[in-house]
Amino acid sequence: xxxxxxxxxxxxxxxxxxxxxxxxxxxxxxxxxxxxxxxxxxxxxxxxxxxxxxxxxxxxxxxxxxxxxxxxxxxxxxxxxxxxxxxxxxxxxxxxxxxxxxxxxxxxxxxxxxxxxxxxxxxxxxxxxxxxxxxxxxxxxxxxxxxxxxxxxxxxxxx
Amino acid sequence: xxxxxxxxxxxxxxxxxxxxxxxxxxxxxxxxxxxxxxxxxxxxxxxxxxxxxxxxxxxxxxxxxxxxxxxxxxxxxxxxxxxxxxxxxxxxxxxxxxxxxxxxxxxxxxxxxxxxxxxxxxxxxxxxxxxxxxxxxxxxxxxxxxxxxxxxxxxxxxx
DNA sequence: CTCGCTGCAAAAAATTTGCACATTG
DNA sequence: CAATGTGCAAATTTTTTGCAGCGAG
Numbered sequence: 154x155x156x157x158x159x160x161x162x163x164x165x166x167x168x169x170x171x172x173x174x175x176x177x178x179x180x181x182x183x184x185x186x187x188x189x190x191x192x193x194x195x196x197x198x199x200x201x202x203x204x205x206x207x208x209x210x211x212x213x214x215x216x217x218x219x220x221x222x223x224x225x226x227x228x229x230x231x232x233x234x235x236x237x238x239x240x241x242x243x244x245x246x247x248x249x250x251x252x253x254x255x256x257x258x259x260x261x262x263x264x265x266x267x268x269x270x271x272x273x274x275x276x277x278x279x280x281x282x283x284x285x286x287x288x289x290x291x292x293x294x295x296x297x298x299x300x301x302x303x304x305x306x307x308x309x310x311x312x
Numbered sequence: 313x314x315x316x317x318x319x320x321x322x323x324x325x326x327x328x329x330x331x332x333x334x335x336x337x338x339x340x341x342x343x344x345x346x347x348x349x350x351x352x353x354x355x356x357x358x359x360x361x362x363x364x365x366x367x368x369x370x371x372x373x374x375x376x377x378x379x380x381x382x383x384x385x386x387x388x389x390x391x392x393x394x395x396x397x398x399x400x401x402x403x404x405x406x407x408x409x410x411x412x413x414x415x416x417x418x419x420x421x422x423x424x425x426x427x428x429x430x431x432x433x434x435x436x437x438x439x440x441x442x443x444x445x446x447x448x449x450x451x452x453x454x455x456x457x458x459x460x461x462x463x464x465x466x467x468x469x470x471x
Numbered sequence: 472c473t474c475g476c477t478g479c480a481a482a483a484a485a486t487t488t489g490c491a492c493a494t495t496g
Numbered sequence: 497c498a499a500t501g502t503g504c505a506a507a508t509t510t511t512t513t514g515c516a517g518c519g520a521g
Contacts, residue, residue, distance in 0.1 A: 291468065
């Protein structure tokens with residue numbers, strides 16, 4: 154029998170780590186820690202899937218919490234600005250940024266089957282190639298949004 | 313005095329090329345060539361900026377054309393499916409795909425100042441690095457959405 | 472106690488759907 | 497002529513805004 158694994162369920166440790174990181178970062182930036190923000194942070198942290206504002210709202214409500222969708226939007230904006238969450242275009246949702254200090258660019262591996270998103274640092278060589286290529290066209294790179302779509306390790310075998 | 317250059321204005325040749333490519337591809341796929349589609353194709357082809365469905369609609373109307381926004385949506389869906397247009401997430405708009413036959417992945421250089429988007433093929437080495445890295449995590453890459461955001465050659469100097 | 476944050480109400484914008492009519496090949 | 501494609505009307509969904517009241521520090 155196959156090991157039970159849910160691409161969408163983060164481990165308690167991962168969840169806790171993100172929560173601590175987020176709380177610390179928000180405090181450091183002078184934001185207030187509120188129940189509403191904590192709920193969004195927890196909703197983001199407990200999964201590996203990208204969640205839309207409405208999904209986040211629904212999850213919180215279903216878990217017995219209470220929050221308005223408008224607040225979810227505003228909190229997501231704050232989290233993005235702070236680098237604590239990233240928007241994933243190919244699935245139109247937000248994921249928690251679990252990377253330590255965002256050195257260099259991050260690439261996101263998006264599974265088109267289970268929807269999980271994994272963030273990985275962009276290899277230095279690759280970064281140089283990309284920046285070099287752009288530079289040769291006179292383009293100066295500042296940020297990147299790199300998404301690789303395919304099948305994650307757990308879905309490659311399955312089905 | 314500076315050379316007059318408009319990042320947003322494609323040359324007549326570029327415009328013509330894309331139009332021909334699009335017409336050929338659509339015909340090859342069995343789609344009918346209609347005035348409505350032609351209008352969208354021309355609107356896309358005449359600029360280097362990513363255009364939203366409404367922008368496309370407005371441009372067509374302002375040029376004396378006639379089309380419903382709903383049709384713009386449907387036609388964009390067709391063009392994307394056909395690989396004739398790509399959605400650019402960082403600016404939320406569509407660009408014409410001018411690449412010949414889409415060998416390998418394309419990266420998009422998005423200027424945050426003038427909004428122009430340039431498509432460039434991803435260097436082979438880079439592609440291999442990315443795929444290799446993903447593979448080592450058990451992830452099998454199928455497609456990519458690579459956007460580099462920064463300043464284009466014309467905007468680096470300016471301002 | 473003060474300023475930031477949230478909920479509520481509502482508007483605005485973006486996207487989708489159904490169906491009758493027009494148009495292409 | 498037979499699909500295919502389009503416009504129109506309308507519903508849905510998503511996102512934004514203003515403001516009064518609550519709550520964190």
